[in-house]
Amino acid sequence: MSDLIGDNYPMLLVMSRFGIPLGFGEKNVKEVCKMHHVDACTFLTVVNFLSDDSHDTPILSDCFSMEALISYLQNSHTYFLDFRLPNIREKLVNAIHNCPKDVAFVIIRFFDEYAEEVFKHMQYEEKVVFPYVKGLLKGEKDSRYNISIFKKRHDQIEMKIIELKNLIIKYYPAEGGNLLNSVLFDIFACEQDLASHSKVEDFLFTPAILELEKNQC
Amino acid sequence: MTINLNIVVADPSVIIRCGIEATLKRIQGIRFHIDEVSAIDTLYEFLKKRKPDILIINPALLGYASLSLLREECACPKLKCVALLYAVAERSLLNQYDEFITIYDTAEDIKNKLEKMSIHEEEDKTEDDEELQTLSSREKEIVVCVVKGLTNREIAEQLYLSAHTVITHRRNIARKLQIHSASGLTVYAIVNKLVELGDIKK
Numbered sequence: 001m002s003d004l005i006g007d008n009y010p011m012l013l014v015m016s017r018f019g020i021p022l023g024f025g026e027k028n029v030k031e032v033c034k035m036h037h038v039d040a041c042t043f044l045t046v047v048n049f050l051s052d053d054s055h056d057t058p059i060l061s062d063c064f065s066m067e068a069l070i071s072y073l074q075n076s077h078t079y080f081l082d083f084r085l086p087n088i089r090e091k092l093v094n095a096i097h098n099c100p101k102d103v104a105f106v107i108i109r110f111f112d113e114y115a116e117e118v119f120k121h122m123q124y125e126e127k128v129v130f131p132y133v134k135g136l137l138k139g140e141k142d143s144r145y146n147i148s149i150f151k152k153r154h155d156q157i158e159m160k161i162i163e164l165k166n167l168i169i170k171y172y173p174a175e176g177g178n179l180l181n182s183v184l185f186d187i188f189a190c191e192q193d194l195a196s197h198s199k200v201e202d203f204l205f206t207p208a209i210l211e212l213e214k215n216q217c
Numbered sequence: 218m219t220i221n222l223n224i225v226v227a228d229p230s231v232i233i234r235c236g237i238e239a240t241l242k243r244i245q246g247i248r249f250h251i252d253e254v255s256a257i258d259t260l261y262e263f264l265k266k267r268k269p270d271i272l273i274i275n276p277a278l279l280g281y282a283s284l285s286l287l288r289e290e291c292a293c294p295k296l297k298c299v300a301l302l303y304a305v306a307e308r309s310l311l312n313q314y315d316e317f318i319t320i321y322d323t324a325e326d327i328k329n330k331l332e333k334m335s336i337h338e339e340e341d342k343t344e345d346d347e348e349l350q351t352l353s354s355r356e357k358e359i360v361v362c363v364v365k366g367l368t369n370r371e372i373a374e375q376l377y378l379s380a381h382t383v384i385t386h387r388r389n390i391a392r393k394l395q396i397h398s399a400s401g402l403t404v405y406a407i408v409n410k411l412v413e414l415g416d417i418k419k
Contacts, residue, residue: 110401202262
């Protein structure tokens with residue numbers, strides 16, 4: 001397990017979203033997962049999928065658990081909404097306090113609008129998509145909804161934060177300093193992280209649901 | 218001037234895909250965003266979602282499917298398609314492609330081919346590129362209106378333009394500044410002192 005994280009540190013986030021804490025000693029992935037009642041097969045599917053640069057949908061093995069994947073996605077949402085974005089906002093506010101008041105105001109306003117968009121985006125998945133899939137797993141088919149609707153309207157939420165980053169880099173009117181650079185690094189990381197989150201939803205989650213729908217017809 | 222290109226490399230071989238990616242990254246003067254795809258199904262999905270500029274594809278992957286059909290189905294009418302050849306290929310097979318590269322091409326060869334291909338596209342843009350990123354005074358007026366929350370029609374009325382012209386201006390502004398949202402333009406307008414905070418808080 002420590003080899004896995006050491007080789008590819010963003011997997012730390014995957015681990016914690018599956019509910020595996022640090023301090024696993026020399027145990028291997030299977031042992032660690034078993035200890036924390038995490039489905040090792042699903043964990044490995046996500047890890048392998050994210051480590052691969054291509055966007056191919058992996059063939060899911062029989063042991064793959066959709067429930068575990070959903071709980072992973074939900075934990076990711078909580079992470080972005082309750083920790084990542086508020087944390088960036090707080091650092092951003094501190095970092096830009098010495099720039100002109102009006103500029104600081106519009107930058108923060110831009111950020112808040114963005115956070116609201118991300119919230120709505122994820123809220124939709126929580127309120128509509130996940131309940132639908134959970135129903136599907138129980139064998140209840142809701143004829144009013146299908147995953148293609150989600151596929152169509154699922155947009156790229158990282159675009160707007162890229163815009164914010166570019167705005168700051170190109171037009172920031174005052175001395176930036178270490179703090180602002182650090183926020184920019186956070187934004188870069190968050191952007192990557194949101195992109196891989198979408199990658200899981202578009203190329204792992206959605207195809208799996210399509211398959212599930214087919215089997216129920 | 219740096220060109221930005223979004224490229225998809227479609228080939229079943231991971232060694233080839235990585236090789237292409239590494240070679241492209243050595244090319245100076247073009248900024249690449251590269252994605253890899255190994256199977257035809259994923260390719261369709263991917264093109265629909267991401268709308269890249271160029272597709273570098275192993276013709277064997279496409280089989281006898283036609284590229285014009287692919288473009289149509291994925292709603293990417295302007296997609297440039299480059300055949301990726303391992304060996305000598307029959308000419309007729311290559312007719313439908315915009316260009317081809319072989320695995321023995323140097324980074325320089327590939328660069329020339331890619332540039333030649335995007336030049337057709339860029340020709341009408343070159344004039345704009347000279348004044349890239351700086352907005353004309355008309356465009357600045359439009360930014361101010363957008364930031365104040367006016368609709369396209371209101372802007373047209375106020376500046377005595379047609380709604381169509383306003384839309385063209387807005388598209389140019391988005392391209393020059395790489396800012397696509399109204400709130401992004403607000404930040405731009407405040408930083409560049411085109412408006413004051415009081416104007417937009419209403």
